[in-house]
Amino acid sequence: MDLFSNLALGFGAAVTPWNLIYAFIGCLLGTLIGVLPGIGPVATIAMLLPATYALPPLSALIMLAGIYYGAQYGGSTTAILVNLPGEASSVVTTIDGYQMARKGRAGPALAAAGLGSFFAGCIGTLILAAFAPPLTELAFKFGPAEYFSLMILGLIGAVVLASGSLIKAIAMIILGLLMGLIGTDVNSGVARFSFDIPELTDGVGFVVIAMGIFGYGEIISNLSLPDEEREVFTSGVTGLFPTKEDFRNMIPAVLRGTALGSILGVLPGGGALLAAFAAYTVEKKTKLRPGEVPFGQGNIRGVAAPESANNAGAQTSFIPLLTLGIPPNAVMALMVGAMTIHNIQPGPQVMTSNPELFWGLIASMWIGNLMLIILNLPLIGMWIKLLTVPYRFLFPAIVLFCAIGVYSTNNNSFDIWLVAAFGFIGYLFIKLGCEPQPLLLGFILGPMMEENLRRALLLSRGDWTVFVTRPLSGSLLFVSLILLGIVLLPSIKAKREEAFVEE
Amino acid sequence: MKISHILAGLLSTWLAGGGATAFAQATYPNKVISFIVPYGAGGGADSRSRQMAQGMSALLKQPIIVDNKAGAGGNIGTDFIAKAAPDGYTIGMGNFAPLSVNKTLFGNLKYDPETDLTPIMLIEKGPLILVVNPTSSFKSVNDIVAAAKAKPGVLTFSSGGIGGSHQLSAELFKQSADIDMIHVPYKSGSAGLMDLMASNVNMMFDQMYSAMPSIKAGKLRPIAITSDKRSPLFPDLPTFGEVGYPKVKVQNWQGLVAPKGTPKAIIDKLNAVANEVLKDPQLRGLMLEQGNEIGGGTPEDFTALIKAESAKWSVVVKTANIKPE
Numbered sequence: 001m002d003l004f005s006n007l008a009l010g011f012g013a014a015v016t017p018w019n020l021i022y023a024f025i026g027c028l029l030g031t032l033i034g035v036l037p038g039i040g041p042v043a044t045i046a047m048l049l050p051a052t053y054a055l056p057p058l059s060a061l062i063m064l065a066g067i068y069y070g071a072q073y074g075g076s077t078t079a080i081l082v083n084l085p086g087e088a089s090s091v092v093t094t095i096d097g098y099q100m101a102r103k104g105r106a107g108p109a110l111a112a113a114g115l116g117s118f119f120a121g122c123i124g125t126l127i128l129a130a131f132a133p134p135l136t137e138l139a140f141k142f143g144p145a146e147y148f149s150l151m152i153l154g155l156i157g158a159v160v161l162a163s164g165s166l167i168k169a170i171a172m173i174i175l176g177l178l179m180g181l182i183g184t185d186v187n188s189g190v191a192r193f194s195f196d197i198p199e200l201t202d203g204v205g206f207v208v209i210a211m212g213i214f215g216y217g218e219i220i221s222n223l224s225l226p227d228e229e230r231e232v233f234t235s236g237v238t239g240l241f242p243t244k245e246d247f248r249n250m251i252p253a254v255l256r257g258t259a260l261g262s263i264l265g266v267l268p269g270g271g272a273l274l275a276a277f278a279a280y281t282v283e284k285k286t287k288l289r290p291g292e293v294p295f296g297q298g299n300i301r302g303v304a305a306p307e308s309a310n311n312a313g314a315q316t317s318f319i320p321l322l323t324l325g326i327p328p329n330a331v332m333a334l335m336v337g338a339m340t341i342h343n344i345q346p347g348p349q350v351m352t353s354n355p356e357l358f359w360g361l362i363a364s365m366w367i368g369n370l371m372l373i374i375l376n377l378p379l380i381g382m383w384i385k386l387l388t389v390p391y392r393f394l395f396p397a398i399v400l401f402c403a404i405g406v407y408s409t410n411n412n413s414f415d416i417w418l419v420a421a422f423g424f425i426g427y428l429f430i431k432l433g434c435e436p437q438p439l440l441l442g443f444i445l446g447p448m449m450e451e452n453l454r455r456a457l458l459l460s461r462g463d464w465t466v467f468v469t470r471p472l473s474g475s476l477l478f479v480s481l482i483l484l485g486i487v488l489l490p491s492i493k494a495k496r497e498e499a500f501v502e503e
Numbered sequence: 504m505k506i507s508h509i510l511a512g513l514l515s516t517w518l519a520g521g522g523a524t525a526f527a528q529a530t531y532p533n534k535v536i537s538f539i540v541p542y543g544a545g546g547g548a549d550s551r552s553r554q555m556a557q558g559m560s561a562l563l564k565q566p567i568i569v570d571n572k573a574g575a576g577g578n579i580g581t582d583f584i585a586k587a588a589p590d591g592y593t594i595g596m597g598n599f600a601p602l603s604v605n606k607t608l609f610g611n612l613k614y615d616p617e618t619d620l621t622p623i624m625l626i627e628k629g630p631l632i633l634v635v636n637p638t639s640s641f642k643s644v645n646d647i648v649a650a651a652k653a654k655p656g657v658l659t660f661s662s663g664g665i666g667g668s669h670q671l672s673a674e675l676f677k678q679s680a681d682i683d684m685i686h687v688p689y690k691s692g693s694a695g696l697m698d699l700m701a702s703n704v705n706m707m708f709d710q711m712y713s714a715m716p717s718i719k720a721g722k723l724r725p726i727a728i729t730s731d732k733r734s735p736l737f738p739d740l741p742t743f744g745e746v747g748y749p750k751v752k753v754q755n756w757q758g759l760v761a762p763k764g765t766p767k768a769i770i771d772k773l774n775a776v777a778n779e780v781l782k783d784p785q786l787r788g789l790m791l792e793q794g795n796e797i798g799g800g801t802p803e804d805f806t807a808l809i810k811a812e813s814a815k816w817s818v819v820v821k822t823a824n825i826k827p828e
Binding site: 042046049139140141142143144184186187188189196198199201202320324333410411412451455458459461 | 543546549550553570571572573574575576578579582608611613657659664665666685687688689690693697698700701702703704717722825826
């Protein structure tokens with residue numbers, strides 16, 4: 001079969017001792033960067049790009065891919081250990097991951113994230129190699145109207161995310177939508193809620209909000225407790241590895257997450273992110289097995305599913321780059337830059353003009369994933385040790401690293417003040433019993449939803465019927481309606497309240 | 504990345520301390536220079552800045568640290584350069600939009616691009632190409648003009664945002680051909696390009712380097728180019744001048760700038776070094792491959808270019824009535 005001979009060509013080119021070393025260096029650097037909150041892969045790759053001039057093209061790309069994956073995995077590590085989502089797609093991981101860590105099960109949570117990601121990465125790579133052209137067609141089917149309907153579905157899904165009060169969840173989503181409006185409106189160019197502060201005309205960064213509300217908020221709340229009541233993570237760390245029971249729960253979740261991630265990842269503009277949220281929603285809606293921990297209290301499925309989904313999505317998000325030459329995000333744009341430096345014209349013709357490089361890159365993604373698991377499974381023990389650091393040392397370190405990280409994204413101290421402000425807001429939310437995850441989803445989806453709504457209407461000359469007459473958009477809205485019905489059904493509502501009381 | 508900063512910082516402190524005491528007549532540069540990029544890491548301006556910084560650092564024998572100060576369409580970083588100490592230790596990238604468009608567009612810039620900055624040297628200029636979907640019925644500029652005249656306000660063009668070179672080129676075209684089309688802005692040029700490939704919009708003026716791979720792969724059909732002369736990379740592609748719209752000339756340019764008041768001797772030294780860097784065959788190759796025209800020349804040349812461009816675009820922006828509202 002073509003696919004296998006192609007993959008064999010790729011592996012032949014990618015698997016050399018030197019390339020493996022570059023993959024290892026990339027993954028190691030990436031993980032370290034990912035663990036430092038805020039310092040993203042984009043900045044790192046941009047810095048390292050000149051250093052890769054001297055390397056052969058494939059080795060350079062392998063190292064860069066390693067950084068990308070490593071950073072992504074590192075982001076999940078902090079989400080689980082210290083409730084700090086390094087990037088948007090690990091927000092959902094904090095819900096159950098951090099709860100697992102609080103119950104002394106950080107080890108199994110990290111292993112579930114790693115193993116789930118690895119599996120999803122393998123499947124994603126195969127899908128990428130086999131179905132890139134038809135999946136591109138799928139991406140083309142998504143015009144502004146379809147995006148809008150998909151976002152509606154996502155927002156309704158966000159309500160399901162919350163485990164507490166429904167009204168609070170809705171309030172948080174709306175607050176998130178409002179915060180998302182800060183900044184320059186894409187359609188008119190006008191700056192909204194910016195109060196003439198130039199820094200606000202680009203909107204508030206996701207990292208800023210996540211660090212403030214999750215990281216600093218949690219710290220303030222911890223410090224407000226007397227010493228003896230403060231949480232001690234080390235109490236009863238039970239095993240570094242998932243148990244048999246954990247695996248039985250995890251496997252179907254990983255499969256579902258991978259499937260969702262592979263499909264949604266193809267959509268440029270937040271596909272992988274939506275996948276993580278969608279995967280969590282699906283898990284939450286499937287029945288708990290007897291004896292399973294409820295969601296929101298440290299269910300391993302709540303870590304495995306979104307982590308698999310975002311990694312599968314990260315793989316398939318390469319598809320637009322490979323088939324169209326359009327980079328879906330800044331990291332991919334840098335990879336394109338790396339190709340041009342080595343005299344390779346990126347784009348659709350790479351597949352035919354440099355098959356060794358193209359398939360080598362695909363193989364290197366897989367190698368990157370494998371390297372990550374080899375690197376990270378032994379590291380789990382070390383990460384857990386980190387939690388035994390007394391809180392009086394740990395919290396200033398988190399505060400410091402967050403500040404460095406957030407400063408380095410724009411080299412602007414304004415962002416540090418903003419994080420501090422959001423820290424107090426986060427503390428307020430904890431006191432009020434409001435969960436921040438729906439807020440972040442509203443914050444991310446809101447502006448995209450508005451942008452696509454207005455664009456769809458611009459293209460249809462103000463005709464609202466496009467949302468139902470375009471088949472894909474119509475079906476998505478129909479599904480949203482059903483989901484809304486489920487949320488509003490009294491019996492389910494009663495169950496939600498019940499779950500809330502249990503807590 | 505932080506480590507490089509810290510090292511460079513230590514190095515600079517050591518050099519500055521040593522330089523000031525040991526050699527009273529220390530010549531420029533005797534400490535680390537920071538190079539401000541008004542856009543985020545990873546974009547076109549950023550990668551070129553890093554290449555320039557690397558070359559200049561080797562010649563000046565001082566480290567040059569690239570600092571990304573992104574935001575507000577390049578205004579934050581450009582303002583930072585304008586407000587920095589004029590001692591030659593802060594220079595940066597001066598780009599098309601913050602230097603020649605944003606003043607008219609926003610009306611409330613915190614810096615004046617013509618008086619608060621000292622131009623050093625033009626690095627490069629890159630044209631745009633008008634592209635359509637290969638399944639489109641439009642094969643020439645005249646097809647588009649005819650269709651737009653038959654149905655005013657129906658054809659759509661995408662862009663990477665309000666007031667950028669994508670939209671401005673289209674507005675210039677609309678004004679020259681006296682036609683009416685609808686602007687559909689996106690968050691980035693590539694998002695706009697994607698929707699063009701999906702046939703959701705009719706056309707787009709895209710940066711040549713960004714559209715080129717898709718044109719070569721047959722995923723986009725080029726209609727005309729906004730440069731003076733045909734590009735050697737697309738010898739069959741007519742310029743707008745050839746098809747009857749000589750006013751549609753657009754080049755997205757970038758160059759080196761320093762804060763106002765930087766001593767002339769320092770500007771001249773930086774200009775000489777930057778011109779030297781532009782002679783590097785590898786760098787020239789990269790620029791030519793992207794379809795760009797290589798810059799160079801004196802600080803006065805660049806000053807004149809910025810002045811001419813500001814005058815030109817302020818008319819286009821005002822005529823098209825582009826304003827954030």
